[in-house]
Amino acid sequence: MFGKNTILVSESDEITFFQELFEEYWFELYQYAYKVLESKAEAEDIIQELFCELWESRHSITVDTHIRAYLFGMLRFKILKHFRSTGVLKKHANILLQELTDVSKSDNEIETKNLLETLLKEISIFATREKEVFVLY
Numbered sequence: 001m002f003g004k005n006t007i008l009v010s011e012s013d014e015i016t017f018f019q020e021l022f023e024e025y026w027f028e029l030y031q032y033a034y035k036v037l038e039s040k041a042e043a044e045d046i047i048q049e050l051f052c053e054l055w056e057s058r059h060s061i062t063v064d065t066h067i068r069a070y071l072f073g074m075l076r077f078k079i080l081k082h083f084r085s086t087g088v089l090k091k092h093a094n095i096l097l098q099e100l101t102d103v104s105k106s107d108n109e110i111e112t113k114n115l116l117e118t119l120l121k122e123i124s125i126f127a128t129r130e131k132e133v134f135v136l137y
Contacts, residue, residue: 022051029075036079036095046078073118080122
């Protein structure tokens with residue numbers, strides 16, 4: 001339903017668009033967050049933050065990829081930020097790496113490439129010591 005650059009909608013259609021976007025993707029995003037975080041409350045909080053941030057920055061966002069990929073990129077970044085702030089990055093790094101390994105085994109090379117690029121981008125925001133721990137782990 002949603003493709004590239006669909007964030008760019010007229011102001012009169014913003015609320016309708018956002019409701020459709022939320023209804024289309026919230027459960028899939030929630031399932032992923034719950035799988036990684038293993039906490040319903042934390043998954044719900046992160047999904048709520050994601051959509052609030054998306055709404056607040058709707059006038060300045062340009063989506064250069066499919067909206068689903070963009071939302072999952074936002075979600076992965078928020079999850080890693082959460083791990084970093086709660087000190088459990090090392091515990092959950094294996095989950096993210098396992099998912100990347102699973103995806104790399106699939107036939108979908110484009111998805112694998114996008115996931116690896118996202119992971120590398122997210123790792124680049126870590127402090128130097130955290131990068132070393134993550135890469136060595």
